[in-house]
Amino acid sequence: MKKIILILFICSFFISTSWASSPFTEFKIGYFYPQDAKQGVIWGLNLGRMIDESLSWSFELNYYQKTYSKVSEIQDTVFQSGLEPRVVQEEINFKTYIIPIFLKLNWEKQLGHKSPLFLRISGGLGWEMVWNKEANYFTDNFSTRFYHGFGWQGNAGLGYQISSSANFFIDGFYNGSKPSRSKGTTDAGFPTWEELDLSGFGVRVGVSVVGFGW
Numbered sequence: 015m016k017k018i019i020l021i022l023f024i025c026s027f028f029i030s031t032s033w034a035s036s037p038f039t040e041f042k043i044g045y046f047y048p049q050d051a052k053q054g055v056i057w058g059l060n061l062g063r064m065i066d067e068s069l070s071w072s073f074e075l076n077y078y079q080k081t082y083s084k085v086s087e088i089q090d091t092v093f094q095s096g097l098e099p100r101v102v103q104e105e106i107n108f109k110t111y112i113i114p115i116f117l118k119l120n121w122e123k124q125l126g127h128k129s130p131l132f133l134r135i136s137g138g139l140g141w142e143m144v145w146n147k148e149a150n151y152f153t154d155n156f157s158t159r160f161y162h163g164f165g166w167q168g169n170a171g172l173g174y175q176i177s178s179s180a181n182f183f184i185d186g187f188y189n190g191s192k193p194s195r196s197k198g199t200t201d202a203g204f205p206t207w208e209e210l211d212l213s214g215f216g217v218r219v220g221v222s223v224v225g226f227g228w
Contacts, residue, residue, distance in 0.1 A: 044218025165191030
């Protein structure tokens, strides 16, 4: 039901704003602190169109990756040249990929008549997907787990005009999402699932280019 409502919302939003003009593109990079995953770098690409001088809508794609590896030293080697390399072995390797996709509504307001500073506020609804690749050489276990689910995001920050068509900005954001994957049913017939809490705060900087995009 949630998927149907989200699809209908996206379609109606695109139709109702198809007349909007003045495309813009934002390139973002920052740091994200999800609840059930290691903190790491998050990249973002936000494509949208202006509705009026302050309001716009956009489609945002984010990419987060974090790798954890555990290694240990098993041998020292001494060469006649004086080099002393070490031989290490990898025991555990985890890789987490998170791809949140949002449809967003954005609002900007200049702080003062001739000020280059402006306030930025935005919110979005979408879908979040997670791939967790696990390689445990102790147990000889190699697997990939996939989670997905509804997500939302709120942003607030400041922008600074650096040219007639480009702005530099810094945003704080909060991401809310609990993607899951099915685990079948218990012996008693109750459905079970695994759930990740990806809720958390983050901060990003970037550049917005007006007139560039689709």
